[in-house]
Amino acid sequence: MVTIILLLSCDFWTVKNVTGRLLVGLRWWNQVDEDGHSHWMFESRSKTNKNVVSNSDSRIFWIGLIMCPMFWAFFMFSSLFSFNIKWLAVVIMGVVLQWANLYGYVRCKVGGATKLKNMASNYFGLKLFRKVVNTPGGPNLTGWLHFID
Structure with missing residues (x-):
């Protein structure tokens, strides 16, 4: 041990x-x-x-x-x-x-912690934006999503 x-x-x-x-x-x-x-x-x-x-x-x-x-x-x-x-x-x-x-x-x-927090919030913000854009009845911006990344 x-x-x-x-x-x-x-x-x-x-x-x-x-x-x-x-x-x-x-x-x-x-x-x-x-x-x-x-x-x-x-x-x-x-x-x-x-x-x-x-x-x-x-x-x-x-x-x-x-x-x-x-x-x-x-x-x-x-x-x-x-x-x-x-x-x-x-x-x-x-x-x-x-x-x-x-x-x-x-x-x-x-x-550091501040950059980690900003990175996580930006990632989840991008995921939320993609979900809103790709929902039925929402704006059809799927061709423009590659510019965000």
Whole structure:
């Protein structure tokens, strides 16, 4: 159990500090100031070095970053429903570390909570607009929808 938790911690650190920087050019960390307030810090590769990252490496990184928390969530539910409580500490540690990496990189990629909120509201606004346009009796603007994207 201790070995698995140490390996999970090593994986968390490697993905956060090495793999993310090399494969997608992103890095994040959390800094606490003297007052005890937590600040998220984000770092991305400059525009001139963007061509160093290949699309396939980036795609593999993001797929792995999204799939690992899903596996750990599956393990958590299976250990809860099978009443196998002795492994619950390891599974919770895996869930927390993997979701922290996913959350940090999504915020780093999008640029923080305000940009994430604007992106979500713009996406849902566009979906609502398309639904209104495509309803029977509504205006027929389907030929113009490709200009919105």
